[in-house]
Amino acid sequence: MYGGRTIGVVVPAYDEAGFVGEVLETIPDYVDRVYAVDDRSRDRTWLEITDRATRLNRDAAADRGRGTLVANDAAFGRRIVPIRHERNRGVGAAIATGYRRAVADGIDVTAVMAGDGQMDPAYLPALLDPIVDGEADYAKGNRLTDGVYRAEMPRFRLVGNAILTLLTRVASGYWRIGDPQNGYAAISRRALDALDLDAVYDRYGYPNDLLARCNAAGLRVADVPIPARYGDEESSIAYATYVPTVSALLVRTFVRRLARRYPFRKRHPVSLSYALGAFALGGSALEGVRWVLGRRSRASGRGSVALGRAAFLAIAGTALLALAARLEKRLNAPLEVLR
Missing domain, CATH: 1.10.287 (Helix Hairpins)
Structure with missing residues (x-):
């Protein structure tokens, strides 16, 4: 638990063998449950998830037996929950799957940490605090607030992100929120209950779509400065199709949001x-x-x-x-x- 709240983490993974296991290893002990969602990977991602989950769950059970593990409630006997999609559905769908399981388990706050290891677990409390303190319903990382943070981001990502930030501000209605492509986020159970998870965009434009849906539902969003962290992982985004697809998505989300919040x-x-x-x-x-x-x-x-x-x-x-x-x-x- 963290701040008296049960905490869950969704780890979406697609072809992240060699990375996702380490992500599971480094998730802080105060996290009560981890939903490792394999989006039907083509490599050994699923095997890595299940192997690591078996060992980590066994170790957690042993710690509870010795009375040395106090962060996790006994009701969460299986801390790492491996989930596998029957077919590849997209990162948004993988996150929504984890969210649904967290709601079913009664988790108070659920975060997202990508399976490629780009999200530093040391900054997870910064995302949890606005929700635990009652200031926000949804908290997301922002790598663009600080010059030092921006320097860590590859230039082509920085330019594209700046453009998408402007477009997403218009589409979502959150005019002071930046870095919408950053998936490092945490959300309250109240917010998940207010959102239609079945309708959230399935693919890489899901953070943009989710922001607009949060605005339509009148949810408070916190922008949290968090530095970028890049290693040996390779992005699977095909920018030739990603940019026009997300642009069309933003037009649709803009119109839908206006229709809900400000009926013509x-x-x-x-x-x-x-x-x-x-x-x-x-x-x-x-x-x-x-x-x-x-x-x-x-x-x-x-x-x-x-x-x-x-x-x-x-x-x-x-x-x-x-x-x-x-x-x-x-x-x-x-x-x-x-x-």
Whole structure:
């Protein structure tokens, strides 16, 4: 237990042989239960999980018998719980599987530590504290808050992460939360009860989708500075498909979140401003096309009018979107916890 709360850790793993065993070994003793979820790996990941779980569970049982293990309740006789998907479903699905088991076991706070060893267990208390102290429902790591932390991240990841941070802020409504791709996080049982885990995105865009769903549910999110840690592991992300896929996901999550938090039928100023701004920018694009066609047909009069309309609509649309964003920042400020 930690701070009087039972703690669980989900370890999603896909082709992490040589790494996942060490992750299981280094999870702190105050963690009551570990859900090691193999997403149908092609290598020896599952064998490594089951072998290590057998030994660690045996050692934990021996410690309880000697009375030397006080962190874990006797109800959690099997501390490491190996779980294997029947087919590869994605990292988001693996985490959701662990979350469901944690809810079924009555775990108070559940964290995520990737099977590749990039998440330093020494920083787990920093994620647990905002939830245990009642400040937040969901706490996530942020590797971009400190120059020293940013220096540890490869440049191509840093640039991509900065872009996705901006897009995710718009899509999620958490305007002060950064590093949305960081999966090192902890969540309360209350938050898990409020979320539809079956609907959370299955693949690598799951942290972005989860943030938007947290906002739609009115959950408080803490941003916790945590340094990056990179070793010999290799990323399995295919960026050629990852970027467009996550971009499309962010558009869908943005629209879905607005529909839930600011129903258009109630004429909420946020949804109205976003809708009118998007409509104006769309009209600006059409007038721009008319201007181009007018120049080609040498209809200079019509072309000038179209250009003027395009400029006016562009300015109006940008102003409306900025107004909507400013309103959102004010409304969502109570849901953001900065550590």
